[in-house]
Amino acid sequence: MTTIEETRRIRAAAWAADLDLDALLITSLQNVRYLTGFTGSSANLLIYSDARAVLFTDPRYTVQSKQQVNCEVTIARGPLTGAVAAEVKRKRLIKVGFEPEHINVARLEGLTKAFPAKAKLVPAPEGLIAKLRMVKDEGEVKLIRAAVDINSSALAAALKRFKVGMTETALAAEIDYQSRKLGADGPAFDTIVASGARAALPHARPGAARIGIGMLLIDMGAFKNGYASDMTRMAYVGKADAKYKRVYRAVLEAQLAGIAAVRAGASAAAVDRATRRTLKLHSLEREFVHSTGHGLGLEIHEGPRLGKSDKTKLEAGMAITIEPGVYIEGWGGIRIEDTVLVTQTGCEVLTPTPKDLLEI
Numbered sequence: 001m002t003t004i005e006e007t008r009r010i011r012a013a014a015w016a017a018d019l020d021l022d023a024l025l026i027t028s029l030q031n032v033r034y035l036t037g038f039t040g041s042s043a044n045l046l047i048y049s050d051a052r053a054v055l056f057t058d059p060r061y062t063v064q065s066k067q068q069v070n071c072e073v074t075i076a077r078g079p080l081t082g083a084v085a086a087e088v089k090r091k092r093l094i095k096v097g098f099e100p101e102h103i104n105v106a107r108l109e110g111l112t113k114a115f116p117a118k119a120k121l122v123p124a125p126e127g128l129i130a131k132l133r134m135v136k137d138e139g140e141v142k143l144i145r146a147a148v149d150i151n152s153s154a155l156a157a158a159l160k161r162f163k164v165g166m167t168e169t170a171l172a173a174e175i176d177y178q179s180r181k182l183g184a185d186g187p188a189f190d191t192i193v194a195s196g197a198r199a200a201l202p203h204a205r206p207g208a209a210r211i212g213i214g215m216l217l218i219d220m221g222a223f224k225n226g227y228a229s230d231m232t233r234m235a236y237v238g239k240a241d242a243k244y245k246r247v248y249r250a251v252l253e254a255q256l257a258g259i260a261a262v263r264a265g266a267s268a269a270a271v272d273r274a275t276r277r278t279l280k281l282h283s284l285e286r287e288f289v290h291s292t293g294h295g296l297g298l299e300i301h302e303g304p305r306l307g308k309s310d311k312t313k314l315e316a317g318m319a320i321t322i323e324p325g326v327y328i329e330g331w332g333g334i335r336i337e338d339t340v341l342v343t344q345t346g347c348e349v350l351t352p353t354p355k356d357l358l359e360i
Contacts, residue, residue: 003070004137005037006051011132013051016124022093023048024124025084025111028102030298031129033226037068044080046087046096056083081107085114097124127303134295134303135317140227141341144297144319145350147184147229148339150222152353154179155233162360164213164237168193168206171218179222188221188228188300195237199332202290202325213238215332216360221300228300230321231351232337235358247326247334248357250282254324255336255355258292258306262322262340262347268310275324276308284326293321296339318342319350 002010012035016024026032026045032055033039035047040061046054053071058080065073076083088096096115098108100123112121136144157178162171172191179187194204199217219232236244254275261274272292279285291307296319304312306320314320320342325335338351 004139005035005070008035008132009047009053009071010051012047012129013049015128016047016097017049019097019122019124021049021095021097021122021124023088023091024097024128025099025121026129027099027107028129031099031102031133034129034133034298036071038065039068039226040064042080044084046084048091054087056080056087079110081110081114085111085116088119089116093119095120095122097122099124099126099128101126130303133297135315136297136319137317140297141317141319143225143227144229144339144341147188147222147224147227148231148350149352150179150182150184150224151220151229151231152351153182154184154222155218155220155231155353157182159235159360162211165210168195168198168209168211171211172206175218175220179220184222184224185226186223188223188230188296191221192217192219192232194333197330197332199334200327200329202327202333202335211237215244215334217333217335219335219337221296226298228296228298229339229350230296230300230323230337231339231353232323232325232335233353233355233358234334234336235360237360240357240359243331244334245357246282247284247328250279250284251324251326251334251336252355253282254278254288255322255338258322258324259338259340259347259349262314262320262342264314264316264342264344266314268304268306268312268314269308271306271314271322272308272310275322279324279326287326287328288324289327290325293323293337293340295320314342316342316344 044056158175193206195211196214221230257278258275293306295302323337327333
């Protein structure tokens with residue numbers, strides 16, 4: 001019976017054949033995992049145009065590779081570069097494609113020197129495997145759902161332990177602790193906790209500031225079995241004032257407009273336009289300084305990017321975020337974000353955490 005990893009390798013091999021390559025060298029660990037199931041921290045993968053594959057790793061992963069991988073495995077006693085070059089020589093390969101976005105100059109030079117004289121390294125089209133990864137299968141969706149549920153439960157548990165005067169760092173640590181308790185592999189990114197005027201920083205790092213009366217922005221994600229979730233929620237410590245309520249309603253309206261625009265066949269840019277158009281009605285479009293969202297999966301940021309110029313057509317099975325925000329220097333910022341699954345007729349919002357204006 002063909003495994004899902006073998007099916008993926010067959011598709012990758014077909015692209016290699018179309019590109020007139022003898023083989024495709026995969027150096028991205030996330031792409032190696034996607035194509036083999038291997039989760040180690042040291043690996044390269046060579047996929048031949050006939051879909052045969054060889055995984056290269058080091059002796060630390062001798063047992064693990066046997067347990068996880070259903071293709072040939074070579075345990076390199078030295079640098080992986082030498083092992084890959086030896087395989088290229090042994091199989092008399094001439095054209096080997098590589099991932100230009102996942103290899104540095106030093107590694108490329110090392111491979112070039114190690115390869116036989118007749119062998120050529122050819123840059124494959126950027127994002128070749130990333131295109132495969134954009135559409136998730138049922139197993140991947142299940143893992144993303146699990147990560148989403150952990151994320152939401154961790155926030156609820158952490159907020160129960162929140163106290164006025166707690167530092168941003170302490171609340172971020174509490175969120176990460178609760179997430180781990182609930183079964184997460186770890187955070188999908190450094191948890192963002194920003195209070196008061198610091199919420200105007202879209203990627204604020206939690207600091208020693210004590211959380212007092214005012215707005216509180218929390219952006220958090222969890223990995224579960226390698227797959228990510230992402231969510232942003234707002235809270236107001238104390239009684240929310242009129243300006244906060246007005247801007248919150250505007251951002252929520254924009255986020256719901258973005259969600260309503262999601263469906264198979266819609267462009268990523270069209271979803272972005274829906275959120276910006278709504279914020280423009282509230283004269284807040286200039287304060288929205290990033291894209292509407294992004295794909296996620298084995299990485300927290302994957303394709304597609306839901307930005308102004310992204311012409312990618314959404315497909316059923318894509319997992320994306322919808323996260324418009326408004327940021328006003330000296331005042332603060334409001335962002336609302338859900339993880340969403342694209343369907344043929346629309347989308348399914350996976351994030352269960354309510355979006356009602358929250359006062360704590």
